[in-house]
Amino acid sequence: MRRRSADTGRDAISRPAQPHVRGAGFRAALRRSLKLALAVSLAAGLTGCWSKQELNDRTFVSTLLIDLNEQGETEVSTLFILPNRISIGLNAAPGSQKPYVLMTGKGRDIAEAFQRIQRDLPRNISWGQMRAIIIGDRYARAGLAPIFDYLIRATDFRLRVYMFYYDGVARELARLTPIFERFPTEVWRESAHSRRLPPVSIRDLLYAQWNNLGDAYIPELTLRELRLLTEDKLVEWSGAGGAAIMRDNKVIGKFTEEEAMGISFMEGRTAEMALTSALPEGGGLFSVRLVDLRPRTTAYRRGSKVVVRVSIFGKADIVSIQSNTDLGKLAGMRTIEQALNARIARIGQSAADKAEAVQADVFQWSEFMRYKYPSLWRQVRAGPRVQLFTQMETIVDAHVELRSTGVGRSSKQSQPKGGLRQ
C-alpha cells in the first residue's frame, strides 16, 4: 500500500482553496444545449398543441350508416359513443339510458351530410374509432362510387373498418337492442370479426374498385323482431344474413345465406363451425365440426377458356349422426366423408355459379387471367363484360378429411360402479 498523504496534503495546504473550475468543454456543451433549446422552441410553432384535443372535447363515431332518400339526398347517420352515460367499475349499474346516440344529417353528398351533423354537435367528431359502415339498399343500388371516393380521401378512417349491407334503410338497424354487448357496433363488428359473416373491410372494397371491374360481395345484416321470454319488451335483433353482390360498384343482387357460407369456404374465412348434411339415398342426417378449412385456388388454361379451380381442404369431426352407417368400418367413414365433400363443394359451387350468372367477378378471379394469361386478358378486356364469363369456368371441389368418429367417451366405460354391468 502506498501512502501519499505527505505530498498531496502539502499541495492542498500551500495553495489557496478555490472551487473546481470547468473547462471550455462545459461552456461548449452549454452553448450546444442552448442552440438545441432554441431549435426545439422554434419547431414548437410549427406543430404541436394546436392539433391537441382532450378526450372531453371529442366524440367518437362507432358506426356509419349511409342511406339515400327518395329525393336522392344522401342521409348519413352516425352512432356516437356517449362516455358520460357509461358507468364503469365494480359498482356500475347498467344505466337506464343508452350509452350511444344516432345522429342523422342530409346532404347532396356525404361530406355535406357530415358537416350538417358536425355543426350541431358540441364536440368534435373523431373518426378513428369507427368500426363498421353499413350501406342501405337504395344507396347501394344507386352506386357506391361516392363513398369509395370519400374513403380514399378521408385518411382518418382505418382501413380495417368492416363494411355491411342492409336490405332496407340502414338507419333502421340502429333500433336494435344490444343484449350481449354494450354497443350495437360491437354486435355488427363481432359478426364479421368472429367470421360468422365473411368479413369485408373497406380495404377489400377499395381493392375491388381499383381492380377496374369494381365487383365484390358485401355481407348482409338483418333485423328482425324477437320475442324473448326473459326480456320484457319485444327485442330488435340484428343477425347475419347472406351477402350483396356488387357489380361495377353497384349492388345488383344477393347471395343467400348458404351461398354466403360458400363464399366463406372459398375465401378461407371460415371460423370453426358445424355443418349438417344428409347422407345419400336417405341414409340419414349427420353433422360435423369443420376445422381449419383452407381453400387453394389455381387457374389453368383449357383451350380458349381459363378454368379456376377452388379446392377446399380441411378437417372434420363428427358431432352427431343419425344413421345406420357403421362408423367402425373404413367404408362407412368414407361414405360420410364423400357426402360431406359433395355438400361443401355444392355450397361453394352455388355461390360461384350465382356470381357467374349475374356476371359479377366478386372473387377477383379475373386476376388469374390478368396476370397468368395477359394476352387473353387483353382480348377479354376489350370486349363486353359477358366475354369474361364465357371464357372463364369455375370448378369447386372439396377434400375435407373426416378425422374421427368424434366419440370421446364410451357409454360402456362411463357406467358408474354397480351400474348395468352387474
Added chain:
Amino acid sequence: MELTQWLNDRLHGRPDIVSQRIDPGSFACTIYYLMDAVDLEMLHAHVLKPLLASGPGGGGERLRDITERHTFFPTAYSLTWSPEAALDGLLNGQVLLCMEGQTVCVLFPFQQQAKRTVSVSENEKTIRGPKESFIEDVWTNLSLIRQRMKSDKLTVEQYVLGSESRTTVLLLYMKGRCEERLVQSVRSKLQAIRTDRVAGSAFLEEVLDDRLVSPFPTMLNTERPDVIASSLFEGRFALLTDGTPSNLVAPATLLSFMQSAEDYYQRYFYSSWVRILRYVFFGLSLILPSAYVAITTFHPEMLPYNLLVSIASSRDIVPFPAILEALIMEVTFEVMREAGQRIPTTIGQTISIVGAIVIGDAAVQAGIVSAPMVIIVALTGISSFIVPHFSMTLTVRFLRFVLLFISAVFGLLGLLIGVFFIYIHLLSMDSFGTPYLSPFIPFKAKEMRDAAGRFPWTRWLGGKRS
C-alpha cells in the same frame, strides 16, 4: 521557535487536546493527543511505560534509540521533522510526542474513532447474498473488501483531499486487470482537486465527471463490499471516501445500473428473467405517462375501442386537460415519495398508505383525476423502483417530466423525438472511456454473458463441472 510553543500557539488551548509534560529525568517531553480519539491503553502500555521506566543509558542514548534505531517503543511509530505534519497527525487522532530541544517529533497511530459496527445493507438488500454493508470508516470498509479478495494484485492508493477536512480517499484497483491509462487519469484528476472540504462521495463523483450536462450518472455508488469486490475483479476501479458509507465504482455503464447484487446469488434462470423485466419496466417508467398523455390528446384512434370507451368515460368529468392531470398526479407522487424519506420509519408506512389510498381514491371519487391516470402514475412509480440503483431512479424520475412536457406539446412524434434525443445522448456518453451502452453498442459478444441476462457460472468462468 520551540515546537511545543508553536503548537500551543496554533491550538489556542483547544479544550479537546490533551497535553501532558513528562520529565522522567533523562530528557523532558510533551505528549499531545485528542481527547476520546486515542486508545489510552495503548498509549499507556507502549509509550508512557517505556518512557517512565528507568532503563540503561543516558538521555542521549535513549534519544538515539527513539530517532535512529527505532527500538525504544515496543510499537510502530513514525518520525517527522515538519511542524505542519506533526499538527496534521495530531488532528488526525495520532499521539504526538515532542522532545524538548529536538526538532524531530514522534507520531503514534493510536487512533480510536467513534464508529458504528458493520450492519446489514439497507438500500441494496439481497435475500441469498451477503448482508454486510459499508460504514463511515474508510479503513473498516477497506478490510471488508480485502476479506473478499486476498489477491496481492489489489492495489490501494491513499489520497488526502480537502485542505481543512483532510478526508482520506482510497483508490482501489487490481493490477493487470484495470487499465493503467484509466488509473493514471483518475490519479491526475484526484491530484488536481483543490478544495477545502470533501462532502462525501457525491463530491468526488461530480469532480471526476467530465460532462456535468448529463442526467445519467457515470459512477456507480454502492454500499455493498461484494459489489465493489466483483467490480474490481472485472477491471474497474473503486474510490472509498472516509465518512461515506456509499462508495464509488467506475467505469459504470447503463448496464451496471441495471444489475443488482442479488442477480449473482440467485439461479441464472431467475436472474435473467428479472433483468429482462427490469429493462422493460425501465423503459415503461420513462415513457408511460407521456405515451398516455400523447395518445389520449393527439391520437385516440390508437386505443382499442373498448379501452377508449373506459378511458373516455372515466375522463369525462375530469375538469383538467390530460397533461395537467398527469402533472398533478406525478408531482403529488414525487412529493409523497420525497416526504416519505423524511418521515420516521415507524409511521412512514402508515402515512404513505394513507397518502396513496386517500389521495388517489378520493381524487378519483371526486372526479378531479381519472382512474386510468392513477393507475398509470402508480405503475410508473412502482416500475421506477425496479431499477436497482437509486441514482438511476433519480435520472428516470427527472427525464420522465421532460418527456411528459414534450409529448404534451408534440404528441407521439415529440415523445419519439425525446426518446431519440435520450438515445443519442446515451450513445455519445462514456464512463471513463467505456461507451455507456456497451456491451450492447458497440456489441461485445463476450460480455453479453452478463448483460441482458446472466449465463450460468460454469459457462461464464470457463470452468467445467468436475
